[in-house]
Structure formats: C-alpha cells, structure tokens
Amino acid sequence: MTQTTAIDARPAGAGARTRVVVLFGGRSSEHAISCVTAGGIMAAMDRSLFDVVPVGITRAGAFTLQSDDPGAWALRGSDLPSVPDNGTRVRWPDSVDSRALAVVQADGSITALGDVDVVFPILHGPFGEDGTVQGLLELVGLPYVGDGVLASAVGMDKHLSKVVLEHAGLRVAPWTTVLRREWDADEADVLERAAAHGWPLFVKPARAGSSMGVSRVDEPGQLPAAFATAFEHDSKVIVEPRIVGREIEVAVLEGRDGTPRTSLPGEIVVDEAGFYDFEAKYLGGDEQLRCPAPLSQDETDEVRSIAARAFEAIAGSGLARVDCFLTDDGFVVNEVNTMPGFTPFSMYPRCWAASGLPYPDLVRELVELGAVAVR
Known part of the structure; x- marks a missing residue:
C-alpha cells in the first residue's frame, strides 16, 4: 500500500506566493540548452513572490522532480547539463477540476506537491516547443506561459x-522543402532542386532550433552530407539560399x-x-x-x-x-x-x-x- 504525504501543499490563492512549475529538459536535441535556460529563469525568480516546482523531463521523456537550485543547471565551460532520472515521477492533475500535482518517489510512496498557478515550459524543439506539451497542459486545464498549440506548431x-x-x-x-521519402526515392532530383538556389546555401531541419543540424553548403559535393546531418534531426528538411x-x-x-x-x-x-x-x-x-x-x-x-x-x-x-x-x-x-x-x-x-x-x-x-x- 502506497503512502501519501504532502510537501508545502497549501493551495495558491490570495496572499500566497505564485506557484510556478518550471518545466525543462525534454526529448529533443536541445535538451541541455533547455536546462541552462531553466537555471537562469529559476535564478531570476524572486522567491518572496514565487514558489518554484522544478519538473525536469529526461531524454527518455520521464517527468521527474528536480532541484530548484539554479547552480545545478548552470553552463560550465563546454559542459552541458542534463536531467538525470532520479526515479521520481510527477503526476499531473487527473481532471480540469484540480490544479494539484503529486510525485511518486523512487520507493513508491506518493508526495502531494499542492496546487500550482501556472506552468513555465522552457522547452526547445520537438516534444515541447511544437505544441505537444501545450496540448497536454490544456488537456489537464493548467495555465501556462507562452504560445498556444497552433502558434507553437506553426x-x-x-x-x-x-x-x-x-x-x-x-x-x-525562398526555400525548397524536402521530405526524407523524397530523398530516399530520388536523391539526384533533390540535389538538382537544391542546387537551383545557387551557392552558398543552407540545409536545415524544418522542425529544430538552436542551429541544430544546420549546414552551410558551398558546392555540390557537400550537399549529401548536409542532408544526412539535417535528416538526423527531422524527416522534413528545408533548403534556402544564403541571404x-x-x-x-x-x-x-x-x-x-x-x-x-x-x-x-x-x-x-x-x-x-x-x-x-x-x-x-x-x-x-x-x-x-x-x-x-x-x-x-x-x-x-x-x-x-x-x-x-x-x-x-x-x-x-x-x-x-x-x-x-x-x-x-x-x-x-x-x-x-x-x-x-x-x-x-x-x-x-x-x-x-x-x-x-x-x-x-x-x-x-x-x-x-x-x-x-x-x-
């Protein structure tokens, strides 16, 4: 039988500090930058005004309760932080009638985290910036910072x-869009369409950020490698001339x-x-x-x-x-x-x-x- 305990489970209301879930990490290639950003935001939050509930998403997609110490997520030289799987699992509200979160501890016990006022999703790239997490938050009725599902997806x-x-x-x-299936079916045709933009040009994943998977191409021989790099991040790639x-x-x-x-x-x-x-x-x-x-x-x-x-x-x-x-x-x-x-x-x-x-x-x-x- 599991045991439920509470941590600071007061409801957020008049006179209470605003309880903010800082949601970061995620499954995309921009996981580490999301962690760094979250650390900066947590450091900037006045703790006399805000209670921070730090929820980190591991690279495998597990929602975990993490440290609210900004230093834990700092960029140290070229060392990039990452959300560890500490065995906890955060549970979202089970209906729109509640804003209460809970966490299942590694030993199976359940801790109530209390009601939250708003979620700040600091997520970059797919599975976060693209409307997916925004849709999740709307399904459970939690207010959140930033763009909605449509704007995020577009x-x-x-x-x-x-x-x-x-x-x-x-x-x-100007641009040309190339799907992976088009590349696999007729590589020569794709190369011809891309080359029509002239040189140099840029090959980019259509749905990635932080310049992940982007290559500058100065001559035809570099194109196959550029497409291979971009397709590592997305099944849709765009080609643009240098502006x-x-x-x-x-x-x-x-x-x-x-x-x-x-x-x-x-x-x-x-x-x-x-x-x-x-x-x-x-x-x-x-x-x-x-x-x-x-x-x-x-x-x-x-x-x-x-x-x-x-x-x-x-x-x-x-x-x-x-x-x-x-x-x-x-x-x-x-x-x-x-x-x-x-x-x-x-x-x-x-x-x-x-x-x-x-x-x-x-x-x-x-x-x-x-x-x-x-x-």
Missing part, C-alpha cells in the same frame, strides 16, 4: 511558418490587452564565411550579439512593425523572437521562434533589457501573463 515548422507569413503579406526567403544582409532580431511580448509589444532590435554579427551556429550561440561568448542594433529610426520602426505582424500572423501569445535579414532590398523574415533562447545572455532577454525591461522583470511579466491567459 512556429516550429519552418516550412509552414513561411507559408503563413507569406500569406500575411510578409516577405520571406546577403544583416541579421536583425526583435523580441515580442504579448501586451496585457493582447496587443504585441516589441523590443528594440538586436543584431547578430557574423563573419563572411560563417553563420551563427550552436557553438557560437551558447559556447562562444557574447561578442556576436549587438543590442540595440545600429539602425536608422525608420528601419527600427519598420522591423518592429514586421515583428508584430509576424507574431499576429501565427496567432502568437506570450512571447516570440522574430528573426529577419536586412538586405539591400529591405527586410526579409527568416523565422519566428516561439520559445527563443532565454538564458540571461540570449538575444531575447538582451533586447528587452536594452528596451528597459530587465531579465527578472521579464520573467515575472511572462509568468503573470501566463497565469491569466485566455486561449
């Missing part, structure tokens, strides 16, 4: 997001009235031969990020307007980062990230800090928005 899929943005009248980079222009990004935050707010734009500075890959984003320091970006007032106003339009086009809520290129012919939307990099040194919080909203205040604003979101 934003995650680079092909679908381009279709939606183009339909909304926004300029996007000559400055990489400009805008952070979007849903307003209290639903109207999107936009930050001052930031810029990623890369050399002619490279691109902003995983190592540059997370292991190479911050010298490639510039915020605010040196733009004219007209350019700043235009890209902020584009970011708001893109956010609304995908039915965004909560937050997003809209990435653009500034070319000789104007702005081109590259993609919309519905759960952008959120470590303290990532572009999204940097842009808001430059706009007058420091990291701890940004985290608080998102939690408060998520707790009252109507989807």
Whole structure:
C-alpha cells in the first residue's frame, strides 16, 4: 500500500506566493540548452513572490522532480547539463477540476506537491516547443506561459511558418522543402532542386532550433552530407539560399490587452564565411550579439512593425523572437521562434533589457501573463 504525504501543499490563492512549475529538459536535441535556460529563469525568480516546482523531463521523456537550485543547471565551460532520472515521477492533475500535482518517489510512496498557478515550459524543439506539451497542459486545464498549440506548431515548422507569413503579406526567403521519402526515392532530383538556389546555401531541419543540424553548403559535393546531418534531426528538411544582409532580431511580448509589444532590435554579427551556429550561440561568448542594433529610426520602426505582424500572423501569445535579414532590398523574415533562447545572455532577454525591461522583470511579466491567459 502506497503512502501519501504532502510537501508545502497549501493551495495558491490570495496572499500566497505564485506557484510556478518550471518545466525543462525534454526529448529533443536541445535538451541541455533547455536546462541552462531553466537555471537562469529559476535564478531570476524572486522567491518572496514565487514558489518554484522544478519538473525536469529526461531524454527518455520521464517527468521527474528536480532541484530548484539554479547552480545545478548552470553552463560550465563546454559542459552541458542534463536531467538525470532520479526515479521520481510527477503526476499531473487527473481532471480540469484540480490544479494539484503529486510525485511518486523512487520507493513508491506518493508526495502531494499542492496546487500550482501556472506552468513555465522552457522547452526547445520537438516534444515541447511544437505544441505537444501545450496540448497536454490544456488537456489537464493548467495555465501556462507562452504560445498556444497552433502558434507553437506553426512556429516550429519552418516550412509552414513561411507559408503563413507569406500569406500575411510578409516577405520571406525562398526555400525548397524536402521530405526524407523524397530523398530516399530520388536523391539526384533533390540535389538538382537544391542546387537551383545557387551557392552558398543552407540545409536545415524544418522542425529544430538552436542551429541544430544546420549546414552551410558551398558546392555540390557537400550537399549529401548536409542532408544526412539535417535528416538526423527531422524527416522534413528545408533548403534556402544564403541571404546577403544583416541579421536583425526583435523580441515580442504579448501586451496585457493582447496587443504585441516589441523590443528594440538586436543584431547578430557574423563573419563572411560563417553563420551563427550552436557553438557560437551558447559556447562562444557574447561578442556576436549587438543590442540595440545600429539602425536608422525608420528601419527600427519598420522591423518592429514586421515583428508584430509576424507574431499576429501565427496567432502568437506570450512571447516570440522574430528573426529577419536586412538586405539591400529591405527586410526579409527568416523565422519566428516561439520559445527563443532565454538564458540571461540570449538575444531575447538582451533586447528587452536594452528596451528597459530587465531579465527578472521579464520573467515575472511572462509568468503573470501566463497565469491569466485566455486561449
């Protein structure tokens, strides 16, 4: 017979601290970055205002109760953290009439974790950023931070997001979508279609982030390896020509009235031969990020307007980062990230800090928005 005990199981209500489930880790290739982000967010949370319930998803998909010590999830040099399977299993509410969580301990005993107010899903990539976890939370009736099921799914899929943005009248980079079955059936045809974009070009998984699986290709002989790398992350791949222009990004935050707010734009500075890959984003320091970006007032106003339009086009809520290129012919939307990099040194919080909203205040604003979101 199992025994149930309670840990701080008071209901969250008037006068109580807001109880926030920080949900992180996950099954995608961006597992480690999710852990780092969660550590940054937990460090930024004022514990006089928030009770943190840290739920880590292992690489195998187990929901576990983890440490709320931000230091446990810090990035130390090139050592990336990971959610260990400690034998615990978190149980979500069994109906929409309850917001109570519980945890099954490794010895089989059950501990009540109490009611929670909101879930902050800090998940990147498939099985988290793509609407799957958002759907789970809606099924059990828990409020959550960030975009809903539709926006998350559209934003995650680079092909679908381009279709939606183009339909909304926004300029996007040309692309070719390749399915694994097409590659397996006629490799020569796929190579011919890809080469039609000219050189250099980029081969990307359609549904991955943090530049995972992305290759720059400068000549035809590099294409097969680039496709092989991309297909390791997704069964759908997109091919794009290199866009000559400055990489400009805008952070979007849903307003209290639903109207999107936009930050001052930031810029990623890369050399002619490279691109902003995983190592540059997370292991190479911050010298490639510039915020605010040196733009004219007209350019700043235009890209902020584009970011708001893109956010609304995908039915965004909560937050997003809209990435653009500034070319000789104007702005081109590259993609919309519905759960952008959120470590303290990532572009999204940097842009808001430059706009007058420091990291701890940004985290608080998102939690408060998520707790009252109507989807």
